[in-house]
Each structure stands twice: as C-alpha cells, then as structure tokens.
Amino acid sequence: MDRDAQFLLQRSTPEPASTPAAVGSTPGGSTAGVPALKRRIGLKRSRLGCLQCRQRRKKCQLQMPSCASCLQRNWACTYPSTSGGSTPMAARAESVEPPAAVESRALAPPADVRRVHELSPFAIEASKKALLYHFTATISDLISFPARQGARCDSPFLEYVMPLALTSPGAQADAQPGERKHVSDLLMLSLCAFAAAHQVGAGSGNPAAIEDASQAQLRYHTDAVKTLLSALNENPDAVALQPRDTGTEEGQTVVLASILVLVYYEIATGGDLVSIGVHLSGAYNIINSFLDSFFARMHSPAAPYMLSKKTVFLFKLFQYFDVISSLSQRAALIDHSMRLSNFLSTYSKLFEQAGVTPAPRRPGDVVIDPVIGLAKDIWPLVLRLCVICNKTYFGQVISQEASMEIDLLELELREWTLAEPDSDVEVISLHWAAKVYQAAALIYLIRTFSSRHAARSTNPPNPDEDIRVFIQIGLDGLSRVCTLDGNMAALLWPVLIIAQECKTVMDRALVRVIMDKLRRRQGMANVSKGLELVEHTWRGLPGQFVMFG
Structure with a gap:
C-alpha cells in the first residue's frame, strides 16, 4: 500500500500520537502553558511548510x-526536500520560488498523489x-468540528464517512469503460464531486487548474446522480431496510451518506434550494426506513437493534440541513411529524440503558456538537424555534398556546449562557460562535412574532430596540470568531440573519469583512450568493434565497 493510501486510512481511523511534543512550541523554543493559535493573523504562510499544511x-x-x-x-508530517540547511527554517532564505509557482499549486495535488494509480492496491485513478x-x-x-481526543483531533466525516468510501467494493477497482457503475461507487463519486466543487470555489490565480476542477465537478456529479437513479430504478427497494435483515444497514448508510454529500455539493456550488430539497426528501425516505426497522426490532424477542454511530451522525446531519433549510425559506420541515427529532x-437514553455510557468529562467542560461545532445545548433552542415557526406558519396563525411557547x-434564549471559557483558543471561539447563534435566533424570533405584542397591548414594545442590541452582540461575537480563526462550519445562517438587520454604514462594512473572511475560509459559493442576497435586502430589492448552511 503506497503512503497516500495509508494516509487516507490513517486519517479515517486515527491512532494515538506516539511522539510527545508541546503543541504550543515554536521553532525557537517552548511556550509551555500558553495556548497557541492555529494560524497567527497577519503572518505570511511559509513556502517551505510541510506538505500537509501547504495542501x-x-x-x-x-x-x-x-x-x-x-x-x-x-498526521504524518512530511517536509519537502531542502537543498541547503538541515531544517526548513534554515532553508527559508535559500528559497527563490516565484509567487506564480505558489499560486499554481493551490489546486494541484502533491506529486505522490498524482502517481498513486501506479502503486495503489485500491487501483483508484x-x-x-x-x-x-x-x-x-x-x-x-471545514464542515464539522474535529473532536479533540487527547493528542489527536478526529473529524466525524473522517471517522464515519471516509471509511465507507474506502472499504466499499467501488473503492477496490474502477469500472471498465462501458461497464455499469455499481451503487457502491456512489459515495466515492459524491465525495469527488464535492471536493472538485470546493476546489473551484476556493481556487485563485490558476485558471487552468480551476477549469480542470470545474470539468471534474460536473463529470463526477453527473455520474453520481446517474448511479443513484439507476440503482433506484432497477431496484425500487434499494433504500428499504427490511426489519429482519441485519446485513443491509451498511449499504443503506452508504446511500444516505452519498445523498447528504450531494447536499454539500449543492451548497458548494451556490446553495440551490430546489435541488437540496429533492436530496433531503430522498434522504428522509431512507431515514424513515431505518426508523421503521428500529422500532420493529425493538418488539422482537431477539436482542434490541442498535443503530451504528455513523448512522446516528448522518441522522443529526440531516436534521441540521432540514432545520436550516426551513428557517432559510420559511417553509415546512421535511420532518414535519417530528419523528426523527423525537x-x-x-436515543441517548437507549444507549445508556444498553450499557453504553458517554466518556467522563471534567467539570466545566463544554459539550460540543460535532455536526455544527457549537455548544450542544444551544442547538435544541434553535430546533424549538423552527418547530414553533412551523406550528404557527411563521407567525401567521398564533394561538394562545403557541404564544406561551x-x-x-x-425567555430561555435571553437567559441562555455558557460558563466562562478557559484559555483554550478553540473553546473561546466556540463560546462566541454560540453567542452569535443566540443573537441570530432572538432576532429571528422577535422579527417573526412581533405582531403578537400589538394584539395583546395598546402600547407594544418596539422590537427594533431589542434587535439593535442583538445585532451588536452578534457582530461582536463574529468579530471575535474571525480574529481567533475559529470554526465556521455552520455560521452562515446566523451571519445572514444578523446582516439583513444592519442599518448603519459601519455595521454593513463590518458584515462585508466578515463575509469575505467566511468566503475565503470555507470556499463555498453559497457565501458569495448570501452576500448578494444581503446587498439586495439593504437596497430594498427582492433576492433569491440560498441555503444558509
């Protein structure tokens, strides 16, 4: 197995680090006890950094x-060979690589990756x-929060999704020309389409590489959609999990993961809500099949059926997409019956009853949701906001019971708070990201249900005063997240909710800076389209909705 295949498998199933070193150390000495920023703002990137950081x-x-x-x-840290000193720092002065060469590598894979088809036992092109x-x-x-486990950080996509692509039959050998692609190729094709689309969105200064990535994006996306439609047409029961069949969960998980990756593809190419809605509806059919099987096996005399962690992770990912899509469009939830949410x-209680308990945590630790990279107790409040909006048709029909809810x-959103974070930069950044979500949720709630005050009082409060306060809280939190270079996996929805309410020139200028930082960091086309929507709102013009996730 060549070292690139080993790298992919190692990233999918990480092991504890064997080389002890201080994470906060610098080339010139140690800074023990002082947390290190992932990237210092304002410093130029080295031309002689390791291959992983350069990629x-x-x-x-x-x-x-x-x-x-x-x-x-x-990760296995690999430096390019140097002609001078014994260290990259010593060879820095000898590097005369022109800027054009640096830009041309933005989308180009390492040379070893380009030669893997000659060496890899997987025979992946x-x-x-x-x-x-x-x-x-x-x-x-970029699209999730890598959970820290001791000395390593595990991305849930590498832990749950990548192994499905590398161990599927489609990863062992590519189909011959003219041969019908197997459904197991679906996840591989979806990941390639998403990665190519991200390269197009993140590329700069290299037209030839961007053009190649654009063609690859269309080719792999077309193949992925054709493979999915072919599988469903030839076998309509392909997404039906039979209650007594214990061997099909892996296959159905591959299909579900592939569809959700295609949702990410749509977001990376601009966030078209129609295509995203079609994909989410198909994913919900598969989820319902999982739930039917789960509840059927609960009442069987055999041992209770437990869904795998990767399947539950995909359920949570679908729920995030469904909620954000509903709030973005002011449209009904796909999970309108709340079956998946309930x-x-x-489900966590069922795990505890089965003897599976969560890992112990230190007092004061913040529990992070890996799907959205936020404090775990803020997401249920956002979910409740979406459910209430659906019940009241987004403020059109407000009953007495709904008004109380x-x-x-x-009240809960206003009183919600987190303990003061410690000196860890990531934790501080996540703390402020949660405050941004809190401010955006309150703005959304006040603006959607402001009419209820007029119906109950002859002197209703002015919602604009509260909204101005939450705008400043939200912009302050966004500024801190950007300064700390924190996780921005799910920040576009609160950014745009706050941005649309900004009235002053200074606030709008700050929004543009934040959106530019978000665009450069995430490399998703829906960020640029979201800014276009905000600019139209500021001018009083209608804009086209995009997926805010």
Whole structure:
C-alpha cells in the first residue's frame, strides 16, 4: 500500500500520537502553558511548510520532526526536500520560488498523489485519489468540528464517512469503460464531486487548474446522480431496510451518506434550494426506513437493534440541513411529524440503558456538537424555534398556546449562557460562535412574532430596540470568531440573519469583512450568493434565497 493510501486510512481511523511534543512550541523554543493559535493573523504562510499544511493552505509553524498542526491531528508530517540547511527554517532564505509557482499549486495535488494509480492496491485513478486527499486534508475540518481526543483531533466525516468510501467494493477497482457503475461507487463519486466543487470555489490565480476542477465537478456529479437513479430504478427497494435483515444497514448508510454529500455539493456550488430539497426528501425516505426497522426490532424477542454511530451522525446531519433549510425559506420541515427529532432526543437514553455510557468529562467542560461545532445545548433552542415557526406558519396563525411557547422560548434564549471559557483558543471561539447563534435566533424570533405584542397591548414594545442590541452582540461575537480563526462550519445562517438587520454604514462594512473572511475560509459559493442576497435586502430589492448552511 503506497503512503497516500495509508494516509487516507490513517486519517479515517486515527491512532494515538506516539511522539510527545508541546503543541504550543515554536521553532525557537517552548511556550509551555500558553495556548497557541492555529494560524497567527497577519503572518505570511511559509513556502517551505510541510506538505500537509501547504495542501490545506495553512500557516506551518515549521517544528521538527512534526509541526504543531500535524501533531494535533496525528498526521504524518512530511517536509519537502531542502537543498541547503538541515531544517526548513534554515532553508527559508535559500528559497527563490516565484509567487506564480505558489499560486499554481493551490489546486494541484502533491506529486505522490498524482502517481498513486501506479502503486495503489485500491487501483483508484489519480484524479479520484487527489480529490479524496483534498477532502481528507482540507474539507473535513471545514464542515464539522474535529473532536479533540487527547493528542489527536478526529473529524466525524473522517471517522464515519471516509471509511465507507474506502472499504466499499467501488473503492477496490474502477469500472471498465462501458461497464455499469455499481451503487457502491456512489459515495466515492459524491465525495469527488464535492471536493472538485470546493476546489473551484476556493481556487485563485490558476485558471487552468480551476477549469480542470470545474470539468471534474460536473463529470463526477453527473455520474453520481446517474448511479443513484439507476440503482433506484432497477431496484425500487434499494433504500428499504427490511426489519429482519441485519446485513443491509451498511449499504443503506452508504446511500444516505452519498445523498447528504450531494447536499454539500449543492451548497458548494451556490446553495440551490430546489435541488437540496429533492436530496433531503430522498434522504428522509431512507431515514424513515431505518426508523421503521428500529422500532420493529425493538418488539422482537431477539436482542434490541442498535443503530451504528455513523448512522446516528448522518441522522443529526440531516436534521441540521432540514432545520436550516426551513428557517432559510420559511417553509415546512421535511420532518414535519417530528419523528426523527423525537427519536434523536431519546436515543441517548437507549444507549445508556444498553450499557453504553458517554466518556467522563471534567467539570466545566463544554459539550460540543460535532455536526455544527457549537455548544450542544444551544442547538435544541434553535430546533424549538423552527418547530414553533412551523406550528404557527411563521407567525401567521398564533394561538394562545403557541404564544406561551414563544414567550418561554424567548425567555430561555435571553437567559441562555455558557460558563466562562478557559484559555483554550478553540473553546473561546466556540463560546462566541454560540453567542452569535443566540443573537441570530432572538432576532429571528422577535422579527417573526412581533405582531403578537400589538394584539395583546395598546402600547407594544418596539422590537427594533431589542434587535439593535442583538445585532451588536452578534457582530461582536463574529468579530471575535474571525480574529481567533475559529470554526465556521455552520455560521452562515446566523451571519445572514444578523446582516439583513444592519442599518448603519459601519455595521454593513463590518458584515462585508466578515463575509469575505467566511468566503475565503470555507470556499463555498453559497457565501458569495448570501452576500448578494444581503446587498439586495439593504437596497430594498427582492433576492433569491440560498441555503444558509
């Protein structure tokens, strides 16, 4: 197995780091006890950083034998060969690489990745291997929160999704020309389409590479959709999980993961809500099949059927998409019966009854949701906001019971708080990201249900005063997240909710800076389209909705 295949498998199933080193150390000495920023704002990236940092386009601290970023993620840190000094720092002065050469590598995979089709036992073609490398090294940390486990950081996409692509029959050998693609190729094709679309969105200064990625994006997306439609047409029961069949969960999980990756593809290409709605409806059919099987087996005399962690993770990912899509469009939830939401809210208790208990935590630790990278107790409040909006048709029909629910939710959102974070930069950033969600949820709630005050009082409060306060809280939190270079996996929805309410020139200028930071960090086309929508709102013009996730 060549080292690139080993890299992908290692990232999918990480092991504890074997080389002890201080994460906060620098090339010139140790800074023990002082937390280190992932990337210092304002410093230029080194041309001689390790291959992993250069592929991710991140600042490399140049420690030997492993830089802080690779050590934190338990990656194999590899430096390019140097002609001069014994260390990258010593060879920095000898580097005369022109800027054009640096830009041309933005979308180009490492040379070893381009040669993998000659060496890899998986026989994956070079273009696919390069795109999987891009997903593994770059995208996986941008669309989720890598949970810290000791000295390593595990992205849930690498822990749950990537192994499905690498162990499926479609990863062992590519189909011959003219041969019908197997349904197991679906996840591989979906990941390649998403990675290529992200390269197009994140690319700069390299028209030829962007054009190649654009063609690959269309080719892999077309193949993925054709493979999915072919599987469903030839076998309509392909997504039906039989209650007594215990061997099909893996296959159905592959299909569900593939559809959700295609949702990410649509977001990366602009966030078209029609296409996203079609994909989410298909994913919900598969989820319902899982739930039917789960409840049928609960009443069987055999041992209770437990869904795998990867399946539950995909359920939570679908729920996030469904909620954000509903709030973005002011449209009904796909899970309007709340079947999945009720299941997820009680499934943890079922795990505890089965003897599976969560890992112990230190007092004061913040529990992070890996799907959205937020404090776990803020997401249920956002979910309740979406449910109340659906019940009242987004403020059109407000019953007395609904009005009481709205008042209670507003009270909880106003009183919600987190303990003061410690000195860890990531925790501080997540703390402020949660405050941004809190401010956006309150703005959304006040603006949607402001009419209820007029019906109950002759002198109703002015909602604009409260909204101005929450705008400042939200912008302050966004500024801090940007300064700390924190996780931005799910920040577009609160950013746009806050941005649309900004009235002053200073606030709007700050929004543009934040949106530019978000666009450059995430590399998703829906960020640019979201800014266009905000600009139209500021001018009083109608805009086209995009997926705010």
